Amino acid sequence: MRWVRFSIVLLVVTLLHAGNLLNTISVSSFNIKPDLLLILLVFLAINCDPSEVIIVSFAIGFAADISGSSMGPYIISFGLFGSLISQMRKVVIMKRMVHQAAAIFVTGLIAGGLAQVLAFFKFKTGETASNLHVVLSGTALYSGLVGPIVWLLFSAISGWLGVHKPRFARSAKR
Amino acid sequence: MARKKPKLPRGTLFAGLLIAGLILLLLPQNITKGLNFLFLKLFNPVLSIGRSTTLEFSTLTPPLANFVTRDEYNRLLAEYDNVWAVLRAEHERYEKLARIRTGLPGPGPVLVLAEVRDVSVSGLKQELVINKGQADKLKVGQYILGKNSIIGTISETSETWSRIRLLTDVGASIEVGIWNGKEKKYIRGQMVGDGKDSGKIPLISREHKIRIGDTVYAAARTGLLETPVVIGKVTKINPDEKRPLLWDITVKPFQDAQRLSYVAVVVIEP
Numbered sequence: 260m261r262w263v264r265f266s267i268v269l270l271v272v273t274l275l276h277a278g279n280l281l282n283t284i285s286v287s288s289f290n291i292k293p294d295l296l297l298i299l300l301v302f303l304a305i306n307c308d309p310s311e312v313i314i315v316s317f318a319i320g321f322a323a324d325i326s327g328s329s330m331g332p333y334i335i336s337f338g339l340f341g342s343l344i345s346q347m348r349k350v351v352i353m354k355r356m357v358h359q360a361a362a363i364f365v366t367g368l369i370a371g372g373l374a375q376v377l378a379f380f381k382f383k384t385g386e387t388a389s390n391l392h393v394v395l396s397g398t399a400l401y402s403g404l405v406g407p408i409v410w411l412l413f414s415a416i417s418g419w420l421g422v423h424k425p426r427f428a429r430s431a432k433r
Numbered sequence: 434m435a436r437k438k439p440k441l442p443r444g445t446l447f448a449g450l451l452i453a454g455l456i457l458l459l460l461p462q463n464i465t466k467g468l469n470f471l472f473l474k475l476f477n478p479v480l481s482i483g484r485s486t487t488l489e490f491s492t493l494t495p496p497l498a499n500f501v502t503r504d505e506y507n508r509l510l511a512e513y514d515n516v517w518a519v520l521r522a523e524h525e526r527y528e529k530l531a532r533i534r535t536g537l538p539g540p541g542p543v544l545v546l547a548e549v550r551d552v553s554v555s556g557l558k559q560e561l562v563i564n565k566g567q568a569d570k571l572k573v574g575q576y577i578l579g580k581n582s583i584i585g586t587i588s589e590t591s592e593t594w595s596r597i598r599l600l601t602d603v604g605a606s607i608e609v610g611i612w613n614g615k616e617k618k619y620i621r622g623q624m625v626g627d628g629k630d631s632g633k634i635p636l637i638s639r640e641h642k643i644r645i646g647d648t649v650y651a652a653a654r655t656g657l658l659e660t661p662v663v664i665g666k667v668t669k670i671n672p673d674e675k676r677p678l679l680w681d682i683t684v685k686p687f688q689d690a691q692r693l694s695y696v697a698v699v700v701i702e703p
Contacts, residue, residue: 279480313447330457390603
């Protein structure tokens with residue numbers, strides 16, 4: 260992994276994630292839009308070396324937190340689930356678009372849910388969003404649908420990022 | 434000779450980063466909020482790309498002299514309702530003062546004008562970030578005016594920036610009064626955001642006569658709001674499905690807060 264280049268990509272994705280530009284493709288009255296940081300997390304967790312995935316996952320979590328309104332929930336959530344996906348890829352091959360979309364959807368649901376629980380503990384306000392499940396599942400679903408397309412973009416820059424070819428690609432050629 | 438990179442064991446690296454994350458999570462929000470505001474300040478020009486705001490009214494030419502735009506109509510209507518609320522409050526105050534003067538009048542509220550620097554709208558949070566903070570005597574809980582109507586309250590402040598929770602945010606809860614013109618009194622309630630573009634007022638008995646179009650005001654609160662200020666209109670009223678003796682009231686705020694460029698913070702000097 261080329262860390263300076265990764266930092267640039269992470270910054271660009273974070274600005275897109277936190278900015279207003281993606282509002283143009285948001286859907287429903289809840290303003291649901293795809294979570295680009297989540298897609299980047301799953302992409303790198305599947306394609307990077309396991310040691311690098313740990314740093315990458317926590318870094319993406321940090322980016323998600325700093326662009327939001329509280330520090331901590333996403334660092335832990337993305338850090339845990341990024342590392343978990345990295346371990347899972349030994350058993351589940353995520354080469355097909357459907358699998359990638361499913362991985363993004365499931366990670367979005369669980370990691371997003373965990374982040375919300377942690378945020379709830381941080382603020383201890385007793386507030387729970389009544390439409391939390393709608394927003395979480397909507398964001399995860401939208402990210403899953405858009406994910407394979409964004410995946411292609413990330414794949415195109417993976418060489419520049421210094422991301423190694425995934426192991427399942429080499430084994431598939433044999 | 435190639436230098437070998439020092440490599441941490443994976444478990445140590447993971448545990449170290451997880452502990453760092455936990456520390457950040459456990460640190461009080463007062464300490465960590467600086468990082469969030471710093472990010473907003475640094476990248477504000479990029480983050481605001483794609484944000485749509487209203488066109489200034491003065492730049493528009495109305496098609497007919499007797500007509501105004503919907504935006505201007507809402508602004509004038511809110512102003513009119515506010516004047517009435519102030520008049521009513523002044524009338525009540527006069528009646529009390531006519532009998533006995535209890536104390537010296539305090540200084541009036543000050544409006545601190547602030548520029549909207551960022552808008553964050555989703556089903557989970559609806560907030561604005563403004564470029565005024567504790568340095569301008571802004572505090573958590575203060576009310577925000579957007580073109581004469583209340584649009585939210587301050588939820589977090591730093592030295593120079595503040596975060597506003599809009600009334601439509603799911604976590605927003607504000608004491609309101611629905612003005613009943615016939616009975617000449619406010620029907621008190623608590624308005625909560627629905628996470629979309631409206632608010633809901635639950636737990637209002639069906640004994641009260643409330644109609645579509647009734648004006649909803651933010652209730653006066655000591656130290657925060659001297660007189661009731663308009664929020665919006667009742668747009669829907671149905672019997673509560675779960676509790677048939679209560680109303681399910683939907684309130685549409687006058688202003689689409691996401692499109693505002695400037696807001697005013699109501700600061701009342703102690």
